[in-house]
Ligand code: SF4
């Protein structure tokens with residue numbers, strides 16, 4: 001996995017223009033079976049990907065914390081919401097709550113998430129490759145393929161199938 005992660009930013013850079021073009025076309029005319037296809041590609045990729053050998057998302061980019069996330073996680077720690085926010089979060093340029101620093105404070109050295117059961121919604125859904133109307137998050141996906149090897153493979157497989 002280390003080698004894969006090392007090479008990923010360059011591979012994403014090399015395929016960026018081609019992927020961007022592919023997404024532009026996809027947005028204009030998404031195939032009717034896109035949701036089904038994405039579920040299939042997502043399941044196939046994650047059946048062979050062990051996130052515990054990676055954790056690159058948790059190490060390099062933090063999730064957004066919604067109000068519900070804050071409330072649930074603060075409760076987990078038996079903290080007041082405001083106390084949780086002051087201890088772990090900051091407000092970013094889009095006015096969202098994000099982590100004060102990465103790697104994520106809740107990531108263990110064994111790559112386990114110490115708040116897994118109550119983790120933010122964004123963590124549960126990352127890299128969003130099984131979401132409906134996948135064409136709507138192409139800008140985000142263009143960034144995610146440089147972080148997440150599974151997302152990169154899924155997008156490459158999409159290009160093969162639909163290109
Ligand atoms: S979701 Fe992607 S970046 Fe995160 S641990 Fe799994 S493979 Fe790695």
Ligand code: SF4
Pocket residue numbers: 057058062063104105106107108112113114115116119120123
């Ligand atoms: S909360 Fe857990 S899953 Fe989310 S970034 Fe932190 S360690 Fe990763």
